Amino acid sequence: MLIRIPSELRWSDVTPRHVYANRRRFLASLAGAAVTPALLNAYAKQKLAPLKASSFSTSEPKTPYEAATTYNNFYEFGTDKSDPSRNAHTLKTSPWTISIEGAVSKPQKIDMDAIMKLAPLEERIYRLRCVEAWSMVIPWIGFPLSELIKRVEPTSNAKYIAFESLYDARQMPHAQGIPWPYREGLRMDEAMHPLTLLTVGMYGETLPNQNGAPIRIVVPWKYGFKSIKSINKIRFVDKEPQCSWKMLNAREYGFYSNVNPEVDHPRWTQSKERRIGELFRRPTTMFNGYGEHVASLYTGLDLKKNY
Ligand SMILES: Nc1nc2c(c(=O)[nH]1)N[C@H]1C(S)=C(S)[C@@H](COP(=O)(O)O)O[C@H]1N2
Numbered sequence: 001m002l003i004r005i006p007s008e009l010r011w012s013d014v015t016p017r018h019v020y021a022n023r024r025r026f027l028a029s030l031a032g033a034a035v036t037p038a039l040l041n042a043y044a045k046q047k048l049a050p051l052k053a054s055s056f057s058t059s060e061p062k063t064p065y066e067a068a069t070t071y072n073n074f075y076e077f078g079t080d081k082s083d084p085s086r087n088a089h090t091l092k093t094s095p096w097t098i099s100i101e102g103a104v105s106k107p108q109k110i111d112m113d114a115i116m117k118l119a120p121l122e123e124r125i126y127r128l129r130c131v132e133a134w135s136m137v138i139p140w141i142g143f144p145l146s147e148l149i150k151r152v153e154p155t156s157n158a159k160y161i162a163f164e165s166l167y168d169a170r171q172m173p174h175a176q177g178i179p180w181p182y183r184e185g186l187r188m189d190e191a192m193h194p195l196t197l198l199t200v201g202m203y204g205e206t207l208p209n210q211n212g213a214p215i216r217i218v219v220p221w222k223y224g225f226k227s228i229k230s231i232n233k234i235r236f237v238d239k240e241p242q243c244s245w246k247m248l249n250a251r252e253y254g255f256y257s258n259v260n261p262e263v264d265h266p267r268w269t270q271s272k273e274r275r276i277g278e279l280f281r282r283p284t285t286m287f288n289g290y291g292e293h294v295a296s297l298y299t300g301l302d303l304k305k306n307y
């Protein structure tokens with residue numbers, strides 16, 4: 001679906017999440033009521049009205065919103081799946097800028113208002129397969145990352161893109177487990193691929209903090225950890241960039257991390273997955289089922305060595 005935000009609406013008006021959260025807590029404390037994370041988030045969400053469907057969307061049943069927003073990986077806010085929905089309300093998502101650096105003709109700091117004007121928003125219902133062998137189906141809202149890349153005019157030295165998440169210990173007192181800031185990377189052709197989505201919303205609304213507000217990447221043919229959340233830096237580079245999980249344990253987490261049922265994680269099988277909300281495991285498919293679109297990116301590459 002194509003989605004447009006009314007032009008007079010500014011991003012700072014769209015996501016005053018911290019303001020609402022604080023006000024809500026204040027009002028609730030006056031009333032003596034318990035404030036749940038769900039309540040805080042309810043005040044933060046803003047509708048993004050849908051316009052047009054995308055041919056990349058799966059018709060599989062969507063994961064219930066409740067599950068997709070309470071079962072998360074976002075180590076900045078704790079390592080337990082339920083931690084981000086409890087803790088991520090301290091993330092300040094407005095104002096927000098992404099710094100674009102490195103091998104580009106037009107390095108710049110771009111704020112959310114400018115990003116929202118780069119291209120019309122689409123809804124993309126994607127499968128997301130976590131390396132931990134669970135998966136979800138989520139209706140994301142965004143536009144191809146290639147739209148942003150074209151705007152900054154990469155030079156011939158731009159072979160890879162390095163992403164960084166915001167890291168601020170004051171906003172993230174529960175951060176633990178991996179080297180900060182959270183870092184990820186893609187090869188240039190992967191980043192330019194039309195499936196790679198620069199994502200600002202889900203389920204018809206702006207992203208909840210625990211899902212990577214205000215802006216993240218979703219790369220549906222790769223394990224979930226490649227889909228980096230709350231991005232504030234994008235650097236164009238000539239060498240394969242550092243990635244947090246690979247820095248932590250290169251044997252277990254590779255740079256490519258394409259979903260591949262034939263290459264097991266050293267500690268568990270990748271041949272099956274549990275769709276959140278389902279009882280039985282289902283077989284995992286090569287490239288998470290997106291092979292017809294992306295297999296050609298890896299012609300001649302040994303995917304067992306380049307896991
Ligand atoms: N900054 C940051 N991005 C991140 C992570 C993280 O811990 N920090 N976890 C990753 C992992 S392991 C997964 S599976 C997905 C989960 O996205 P979701 O919670 O929206 O389903 O986010 C990825 N992006």
Ligand SMILES: [Mo]
Nearest residue numbers: 130131224225
């Ligand atoms: Mo993951």
